[in-house]
Amino acid sequence: MKLVIANKAYSSWSLRPWILMRALDIPFEEDLIPLDTPEFRPRVSAYQAGSTVPILVDGDVTVWESLAIMDYLADRFPEKRVWPEDIKARAFARTISAEMHAGFRGLRSACPMNLRKRFAAMDRGELVAKDVARVTQLWSRARESFGASAGGPFLFGAFTAADAMFAPVVTRLQTYSIAAPGPARAYMDAVLDHPAFVEWQEAGMSEPWVVAHDEVDEPAIGPFRAK
Numbered sequence: 001m002k003l004v005i006a007n008k009a010y011s012s013w014s015l016r017p018w019i020l021m022r023a024l025d026i027p028f029e030e031d032l033i034p035l036d037t038p039e040f041r042p043r044v045s046a047y048q049a050g051s052t053v054p055i056l057v058d059g060d061v062t063v064w065e066s067l068a069i070m071d072y073l074a075d076r077f078p079e080k081r082v083w084p085e086d087i088k089a090r091a092f093a094r095t096i097s098a099e100m101h102a103g104f105r106g107l108r109s110a111c112p113m114n115l116r117k118r119f120a121a122m123d124r125g126e127l128v129a130k131d132v133a134r135v136t137q138l139w140s141r142a143r144e145s146f147g148a149s150a151g152g153p154f155l156f157g158a159f160t161a162a163d164a165m166f167a168p169v170v171t172r173l174q175t176y177s178i179a180a181p182g183p184a185r186a187y188m189d190a191v192l193d194h195p196a197f198v199e200w201q202e203a204g205m206s207e208p209w210v211v212a213h214d215e216v217d218e219p220a221i222g223p224f225r226a227k
């Protein structure tokens with residue numbers, strides 16, 4: 001299997017299937033195409049998928065759109081439990097993942113993913129505050145209704161596609177020093193400490209590219225995460 005992705009420092013959509021596959025031990029090779037370079041368009045077009053990454057290639061099957069990739073992986077590797085096993089948990093996991101895929105535009109546009117830096121806490125406007133309140137509410141509901149009793153620190157206990165969908169949001173709260181209530185902070189730390197995330201973030205740190213439109217015009221107060 002091949003997963004086509006963009007820069008690890010910036011590409012939030014690429015992180016989703018990548019961390020899921022790594023966390024669930026699904027073997028794959030990666031093809032990283034740097035954003036905003038002359039090679040991006042032609043190399044993505046060569047896959048005859050959409051115009052964006054991620055793209056998953058499995059023999060003669062090509063899938064794009066992060067949620068569709070996750071559903072394909074769930075079909076292809078039923079034993080990996082890409083989605084929670086319990087039907088109610090699975091329904092909630094799919095619902096909040098779809099909500100993530102379609103929404104949270106306020107947070108996404110004001111706080112682009114940047115895994116190299118940390119910025120000072122500040123008022124980032126009503127739309128960001130609304131998205132943060134909603135996302136932390138969804139995390140609490142998942143943890144209280146399913147995760148806590150299933151064992152494991154993730155939304156539904158073990159790491160699933162829902163955690164992969166929210167991983168970039170976790171990083172945005174971290175990068176922009178956005179305060180989260182205690183249980184949400186514990187969930188964030190579980191994602192940030194996951195070996196798959198650490199591997200991705202460290203690779204992002206050493207990438208040579210700077211994507212100007214993903215950099216905010218603010219002084220960094222430090223690296224992404226102090227160890």
Ligand SMILES: N[C@@H](CCC(=O)N[C@@H](CS)C(=O)NCC(=O)O)C(=O)O
Nearest residue numbers: 011012013014052053054065066067
């Ligand atoms: N809805 C898509 C979004 C994919 C997306 O926007 N990917 C970005 C990288 S993070 C991209 O390829 N941008 C390049 C472009 O739009 O030209 C998904 O879920 O995969």
